[in-house]
Amino acid sequence: MSTHLTVQAKPGRTGFTDVSPHRAHLAAVYNQYQAVGEDDGLEAHKALLQPLFITSFLIEDFLDESALFGGKSVILSSASAKTAIGLAHLLERRGAAKVVGLTSPRNVAFVEALGVYDQVVTYADLPTAPIERPAVFVDFAGDAAVLRSVHETFGEDLAFSLLVGGTHWETERGGGSLPGPKPVFFFAPDRIAKRRGDWAPGEFETRYGAAWGPFVAGAPRWLTVEHGEGREAIAQAFLAQVDGGTSPSVGVVLTP
Numbered sequence: 164m165s166t167h168l169t170v171q172a173k174p175g176r177t178g179f180t181d182v183s184p185h186r187a188h189l190a191a192v193y194n195q196y197q198a199v200g201e202d203d204g205l206e207a208h209k210a211l212l213q214p215l216f217i218t219s220f221l222i223e224d225f226l227d228e229s230a231l232f233g234g235k236s237v238i239l240s241s242a243s244a245k246t247a248i249g250l251a252h253l254l255e256r257r258g259a260a261k262v263v264g265l266t267s268p269r270n271v272a273f274v275e276a277l278g279v280y281d282q283v284v285t286y287a288d289l290p291t292a293p294i295e296r297p298a299v300f301v302d303f304a305g306d307a308a309v310l311r312s313v314h315e316t317f318g319e320d321l322a323f324s325l326l327v328g329g330t331h332w333e334t335e336r337g338g339g340s341l342p343g344p345k346p347v348f349f350f351a352p353d354r355i356a357k358r359r360g361d362w363a364p365g366e367f368e369t370r371y372g373a374a375w376g377p378f379v380a381g382a383p384r385w386l387t388v389e390h391g392e393g394r395e396a397i398a399q400a401f402l403a404q405v406d407g408g409t410s411p412s413v414g415v416v417l418t419p
Contacts, residue, residue, distance in 0.1 A: 165419060166419050169183075170183060170196075171183045172196075175195070176368070177197055177198060177368075178195065178196045178197040178198045179195075179196050180194050180195050180196070181194040181195075181196065182194070190352030190353075190355075190356075191352070191355075191356075192217070192351065192352050192355050193352070197213060199213070204383075205379055205380070205382070205383070207388040207390075207414070207416050208379055208382045208383060208386060208388065208414070209379055210416065211245075211386070211388070211414040211416065212245060212249070212378070212379060212382060212386070212414075213375070213379070215245045215246040215249060216245075216246070216249040216374075216375055216378060216379070217351065217355075217371070218246050218249075218327070218349075218351045219246050219247075219248075219249030219250040219252070219253060220249070220253065220371055220374050220375070221349075221351050221354040221355065221358075222250050222301060222325070222327065222349060223250055223253040223254060223257065223374075224354070224358065224370075225349070225354060226254075226299065226301075227257060227259070229323070231259055231260050231299055231322070231323075232297075232299055232322040232323040233297055233322050234260055234297050234298055234299035234322040234323065235260055235261060235295045235296065235297060235298070236260055236261040236262075236263050236282075236294050236295045236296070236297075236298040236299070237254055237260050237261070237262055237263065237298070237299045237300075237301060238263045238264075238265060238294065238298050238299065238300045238301070238313065239251060239262070239263065239264055239265065239280075239301050239303060240265045240286075240300070240301070240302050240303050240304040240306070240309050240313075241265070241266070241303040241304040241328065242264025242265055242266040242270070242274045242280060242283065243264075243266050243270040243273055243274050243411035244303050244328065244411070245386075245411075245414075246303060246327070246328060247264070247301075247303045248277060248279065248385075249378060250301065251264065251277070251279040251280055252279045252378050253374060253378075254279075255279045255280075255281075256377075260299070261281045261282060261294075261295050262279065262280050262281050262282075263280065263281065263282045263283075263284060263292075263294055263298075264280040264282070264283045264284070265284055265285070265286055265289060265304075265309070265313075266283060266284075266285065266286075267285065267286065268285050268287075270411060271283055271285065273385075273410075273411055273412055276385070277385055282294065286309060286312065289312055289313065289316055290312065290315075290316050296317065296320040297317070297320045297321065297322040298317055298320065298321055298322060299321075299322050299323045299324075299325070300313045300314075300317075300321060300323070300324045300325065301325045301327060302324070302325065302326050302327060302328070302346070303327050303328040304328070305326070305328055310324075310326075310341070310346065311341060314341040314342050314343045315341075315342055317343060318342040318343050319342070319343055320343075321342075321343035321344055322344070323344055323347070324341075324343065324344050324345070324346040324347065325346070325347055325349050326346045326347065326348045326349065327349050355367070385412060386412060386413070386414050387412055387413050387414070388413075388414050388415075388416055389413055389414070389415050389416070390415075390416050390417070390418070391415060391416075391417045391418070392417070392418045392419075393418075393419070394419070396417060397417050397419065400415045400417055
């Protein structure tokens with residue numbers, strides 16, 4: 164967190180790319196900056212959500228290209244996480260499968276109120292929940308116990324298992340030998356590179372824009388923005404996030 168950022172900016176259509184030599188080894192997406200200052204009242208929501216929604220978009224595109232691996236349900240762990248919400252929104256719009264959110268008891272009401280999940284299940288209730296099979300699992304939690312529970316519950320009825328995030332950062336990772344398909348790690352920059360090669364110039368931006376617009380326009384309904392300023396506010400916000408004390412209905416924008 165600082166007051167200034169030094170870059171070597173190469174202008175683009177909607178922002179710029181940092182072409183500084185020390186960042187050249189990174190995937191291109193990590194050096195791209197988008198302008199969000201339109202006078203539409205959504206600047207804070209765009210800043211909070213766009214870096215996450217791109218991953219939601221890419222996962223949904225991957226699953227769609229793969230015809231959901233034959234799955235009739237898509238199960239998302241950490242269903243209150245913003246990347247999971249973005250994916251659930253896109254899956255619900257596509258309508259090709261039931262969208263199931265796994266969450267903790269304290270977040271059930273929030274997740275249900277989003278209106279993008281067909282079914283909301285707590286982690287403890289997963290083994291007995293009536294979830295349509297076969298199922299695809301998208302793991303945002305990164306929790307070994309959750310991963311094992313899903314694989315043991317569905318076994319060969321698990322059509323695909325995709326590892327994305329680690330919202331349960333304090334828990335054990337991995338999972339060892341698991342029933343069903345071997346989990347596959349999703350790396351967003353690789354998917355971006357693939358689609359830029361697959362599609363005509365400008366098509367990636369067009370498709371992404373068509374997905375992003377409706378999502379961010381509806382975000383103020385469920386995401387409240389809180390603002391803070393100064394070192395102390397930054398430290399408090401960070402520690403609250405790490406300790407799990409920030410509500411999923413809140414996004415924090417901080418100014419040094």
